[in-house]
Amino acid sequence: MESPEARAVPEPPWLFGRQGLAVLALVAALAATFLVVDLAFLAGCLLLVGLFGRAWAAVALVRVQFTRRALAERAFCGDDIELEATLANRRPLPLPWLEVWERLPFALNPEDTVERSFAQPNAVWVQRGLSLWPYQRLRWRRRLHCRQRGVFRLGQVYLRTGDPLGFFERERTVEPLQDTPQIMVYPRVVPVRRLALPLHHPSLDVTSPRSLVTDPTRTATVRDYRPDDPLRLIHWPTTARRGEVQVRVLEPATSLHVSLVMDVRGFTFGIYRGELLELTLSALASIAVYMQDNGFPVAWFANGNPAVAIAPGASVAHLQHVLEAMARLDPVAGPTLMPWALAELPRGSTVVLAVSEMSSDLARVQSRLEGAGFSTLLLMAVSRSPGRSKAQPGALYLTPGADVAATLEGRA
Amino acid sequence: MNSHVVRREVIWAVLGMEAAVVMPIIAMTAPGEGSTRLAWTLVLLLLLPAGYAAVRRIEVLRDPAWRVLAGFGLVVLLRFQVPLLEGEGAAAAMARFMQAIVPGSLAFALWWRGGTFVEAELTATEVHLEFLLGGVALLVELVIFHGIVSVDPMILIWSAGLFATCGLVATAMARQDAADAAALGGGRVLATTIAVLPIGATVALLLVLRPEVMGRMWLGLARLIELALTPLFLLLSWLASLLPAVAAPTGIPPPVRGPQRPLDIDAFARQQTPPEWIPWLAATLVLLLVLFMAAGVLRLLLESELVVRPVRSRPARLPGLTVEGTGGAGQDLRQLMRWLSGWLRGRLRGPPREDDARSRAAAPADAWAAYRALLEWAEQQGIRRRPSETTRQLQARLIAAAPDAADTVGLVTTTYESERYGEIHPAQDLLRRVHSALQALLHGASRPP
Numbered sequence: 062m063e064s065p066e067a068r069a070v071p072e073p074p075w076l077f078g079r080q081g082l083a084v085l086a087l088v089a090a091l092a093a094t095f096l097v098v099d100l101a102f103l104a105g106c107l108l109l110v111g112l113f114g115r116a117w118a119a120v121a122l123v124r125v126q127f128t129r130r131a132l133a134e135r136a137f138c139g140d141d142i143e144l145e146a147t148l149a150n151r152r153p154l155p156l157p158w159l160e161v162w163e164r165l166p167f168a169l170n171p172e173d174t175v176e177r178s179f180a181q182p183n184a185v186w187v188q189r190g191l192s193l194w195p196y197q198r199l200r201w202r203r204r205l206h207c208r209q210r211g212v213f214r215l216g217q218v219y220l221r222t223g224d225p226l227g228f229f230e231r232e233r234t235v236e237p238l239q240d241t242p243q244i245m246v247y248p249r250v251v252p253v254r255r256l257a258l259p260l261h262h263p264s265l266d267v268t269s270p271r272s273l274v275t276d277p278t279r280t281a282t283v284r285d286y287r288p289d290d291p292l293r294l295i296h297w298p299t300t301a302r303r304g305e306v307q308v309r310v311l312e313p314a315t316s317l318h319v320s321l322v323m324d325v326r327g328f329t330f331g332i333y334r335g336e337l338l339e340l341t342l343s344a345l346a347s348i349a350v351y352m353q354d355n356g357f358p359v360a361w362f363a364n365g366n367p368a369v370a371i372a373p374g375a376s377v378a379h380l381q382h383v384l385e386a387m388a389r390l391d392p393v394a395g396p397t398l399m400p401w402a403l404a405e406l407p408r409g410s411t412v413v414l415a416v417s418e419m420s421s422d423l424a425r426v427q428s429r430l431e432g433a434g435f436s437t438l439l440l441m442a443v444s445r446s447p448g449r450s451k452a453q454p455g456a457l458y459l460t461p462g463a464d465v466a467a468t469l470e471g472r473a
Numbered sequence: 474m475n476s477h478v479v480r481r482e483v484i485w486a487v488l489g490m491e492a493a494v495v496m497p498i499i500a501m502t503a504p505g506e507g508s509t510r511l512a513w514t515l516v517l518l519l520l521l522p523a524g525y526a527a528v529r530r531i532e533v534l535r536d537p538a539w540r541v542l543a544g545f546g547l548v549v550l551l552r553f554q555v556p557l558l559e560g561e562g563a564a565a566a567m568a569r570f571m572q573a574i575v576p577g578s579l580a581f582a583l584w585w586r587g588g589t590f591v592e593a594e595l596t597a598t599e600v601h602l603e604f605l606l607g608g609v610a611l612l613v614e615l616v617i618f619h620g621i622v623s624v625d626p627m628i629l630i631w632s633a634g635l636f637a638t639c640g641l642v643a644t645a646m647a648r649q650d651a652a653d654a655a656a657l658g659g660g661r662v663l664a665t666t667i668a669v670l671p672i673g674a675t676v677a678l679l680l681v682l683r684p685e686v687m688g689r690m691w692l693g694l695a696r697l698i699e700l701a702l703t704p705l706f707l708l709l710s711w712l713a714s715l716l717p718a719v720a721a722p723t724g725i726p727p728p729v730r731g732p733q734r735p736l737d738i739d740a741f742a743r744q745q746t747p748p749e750w751i752p753w754l755a756a757t758l759v760l761l762l763v764l765f766m767a768a769g770v771l772r773l774l775l776e777s778e779l780v781v782r783p784v785r786s787r788p789a790r791l792p793g794l795t796v797e798g799t800g801g802a803g804q805d806l807r808q809l810m811r812w813l814s815g816w817l818r819g820r821l822r823g824p825p826r827e828d829d830a831r832s833r834a835a836a837p838a839d840a841w842a843a844y845r846a847l848l849e850w851a852e853q854q855g856i857r858r859r860p861s862e863t864t865r866q867l868q869a870r871l872i873a874a875a876p877d878a879a880d881t882v883g884l885v886t887t888t889y890e891s892e893r894y895g896e897i898h899p900a901q902d903l904l905r906r907v908h909s910a911l912q913a914l915l916h917g918a919s920r921p922p
Contacts, residue, residue, distance in 0.1 A: 063475035063476065063477075068474075068475065071474070074601075076605050076608070076609065088612065090682075090690070090691075093679065093687050094684055094687040094688065095684070097615075097619055098626075098630055099626070099629040099630045099632065099633040100612070100616065100619065100629075100633070101679055101682075102630070102633045102637070102675055102676075103608070103611060103612060103615065103633040103636065103637060105675045106633075106637045106672060107608050107612075109671040109674050109675055109678070110671050113670070113674070147896070150799070151799050151800040152805070153802050153805065155667065157645060157648075157649060157663050157664045157667055158649045158651075158652040158654040158664070159652065159654065160653075189653070190649075190652040190653030190654035190655075191652075191654050192649060192654040192655075192660035192663055194659065194663065195802070196798055196799055196800050196801050196802065197796060197798065197799065198796070198797040198798065198799035199794060199796055199797075200794070200797065201793050201794045201795070203793075221652075225645050225648070225664060225667040226641065226645050226648060227474065227597065227601060227645070227647070227651070228601065
C-alpha cells in the first residue's frame, strides 16, 4: 500500500512544527548566550533543518514540468506500445528525490506495476523515482502490453517531492486533459489463410490468387496478347489502331458483400461471457481483415447499446473504422436483433452471424434472415463443443481457449 | 514514506548517528583523562561499526551464540587493559565493580547493536524517527553533561558534529531510497551535498551569534518585556500602597564560613594520571584501523577498476532513461534582468499606458506563452480554437480571416509546434522575432479597421 491514494502526504514531525522550532530556537539562543558551543550547534542545526525544510518544500514543485504521451495510440490486442514521459526541472534548485506515480489501466498491463488502485479497480499504479540536477530534463519510456480489447484513457499522475531530508512533503496531481488521445486496442487479429465458412463465392480461395473473379464489364487497361489469353478478351479497336493484338485486363470482381452481424444480447450473461465475447470479436476482426486483404467489402452490425451499423466498404480506412467500432463495443444489450438487423443489412450480402449459445431466439433469427434472402453463416460461441452429431452443418464453434485461426480455417 | 528498505550506505550513516548519541556516555565511563579518554572513547565506539562489519562479513557471527561469544571476548580484551581502582572496603569494591561492568556492558551493547543492523530491514521512516529521537536525546544529554556530569567539552562538540553530519546524510539518503531515486547518476552526491548545507549554515550562524550579540539581544528583549509590563506593575504597586505596611525582622546573624582543607594536588594528579602505555595502545589500535580501512579502500579501488579501467562501454544503470539539459541559469538571469529593468522603467515612468500593458502581455517567455498570446489575439478577432482543431487547421482559418497576419501566425505556430510536439526549444533569437512579430500584430489589431 504505497501508492499516493493509500499514503497521504505526511504531516511534519512535532520537532519541526511551530512549537518544536520555537523550543529549538530558545535552546539555541540560550546556549549561544552562555557559549555552550555543542548545545548551540546541535539545537541551531536542528532549527535550521526545520526552517530550511519548510522553505524548500514550499518551492519544491515550482517550475517542475511533467508531460506524457503515447508513442502509438492504436494497437491490436497482444501488441506492445510505449508511453514516453518527460520531467523537466527548469530552475536552479535541484530535486534530490521525486516520486512519479502514474495510474494506468490494468488492461494495458504496464511493466513495473506496484499495486492495484482501490479507488479505481480497473487501474494500477506504477512508480518511477528520480533525482534531478538544476536545469536537467529526464525522459523515459514505459512499455504497455495490450492484453485486452477496449478504449483506455491514461489516468492521473501524482508528483511527490519535498525537502531533501524528507520531513516536509508536497504533492501535485497532473490530471489528464479531456482532449488527451485515448489508447485504442483493437481485437486480436489472427492470420487466416482460408476461411472454412462456405461463403458461396469462388473468389475466397486465396491459396491461388489467379482464381480471383474478375468483372467482365470493367476494363482496367489493355496489354499485349499472350498465347494463353482467351479470344473474347481481345480489344479490337486498340488492336486495329496499334497494329498488334491487344487484350483487355479486367478489374477484380467486388460483388461479394459480407456483413458481420453480432447479437450482443447473448454475451451479456453466462459464465464465460467475457472470454467468449473476446474470442468472437477476435474471429470477426480476423474475418474483416481477411476480407479487406482480398478486396471485398465488409459491413459491421452489432445490437449493443448504442447499436452499431457500419455500411460495407473495402478501404483501409473503412477497416480501421470497423475495428474501432469493435474495440469500443461494450457487452450492453441493445435492441433485439431481428427487426433491427433486417432494416440495416444491405440486400444481397452474405451474413456472418455471431451469436452466443445463450441467445434464445437463434432459430427464429436464422429463419427470418434466410426468409429475407440472406445467405447466413453461423459463428457460435459455446461453453462446450457440441460434438459432431449436434453441430449445425457449416457452422463454426468457438469454445473458451479455442484457437481462433484454426477454427476459422476449419482445422479445429 | 513507504516500506522500501534503505541501502547499505545509509546504515553506515545511521551507525555514525548512533555512535554520536552514545559518545558522551561512553566518554564518561572511559578510563583516563584528556586525549587518553578521547582515545578510549573512540576505541569503544568502534565496536559499533565493527559489529556491523564483522557480522556482515563473517557468516558464522549471524548465529547469536557466536556473536555473544565474540562480543564477550572483545570486551574482556579491552577491559583487561584498564587498571582497576585500588582500595579496600565495600565502597572500593563497588567502584571496581562499576568500573568493570558498566563500560563493559556498554561496549557489548555497541557490538551487539552493530551486528543487528545486518539483518535489520531499515526503512526511511525508521531512519527519520531515529534521527528525531536521537537529536532530542542528544540535546538532553548535552544539557545533563553541562549541568550535572563533567565531560570533556571536546567530546561533546565531536558528538554534536558527528550526529549532525551522519544524521543529515542518513535522512537525505534514506528519503532517496524510499523514492527509488538513488540509482540515477549523481543522485547520492546531490543528496549528500544538500544534506550538509545546514551544518555550514549553523557554523556561520554561531560565528555571528557571539555572547555579546546574544547579550544585547536578551537586553533588548528584556526592555521590551519591561515596557509591556510597566502598566501592570504600576497598577500592582498602587494596589500594594493601599495595604498596611509591615516592619521587617531584624537581628538575623550572617552565615559563618568554616575552615577549608588544603588540596593535595600531587596525590590528585597521581590518581588521575593513566598508565603510559594506554595512549600507545589506543594509537596502535587506531593505526591498525586506519591500515585496515586503507586496505579496504585499495581493494575497492582495484575491484571497481578505477586504477586499471578496461576499454569497454559502461552500461546505463537505468535503461530507457535519457538525461537532457533544459534551460539554464543564464536564461533565467536574463529573464530576471528583463523583468527587473521593465519594472524599474515602469516605476520611473509612472502608471503604464495601455499599449505598454498589451506589449507586456504579449512578451513571450517561451513558445507556449507566444501561442497563448496568439490565441488571445484570435479570440479578439472572433476566432476561437475548437477542442478538436489542430494547430494547422487553426492557422488556415486565421490566415483566411486575416491574410495580413499570415507570416506572424505561421511563425508563432511553427515555433509552438516545435516546442510542443518536437520538444525543440526555440533559440533566443527566434523568441525575439516571435515577440516582435506578436507586438506588431497586437498594435495592428488595436487600430480600427
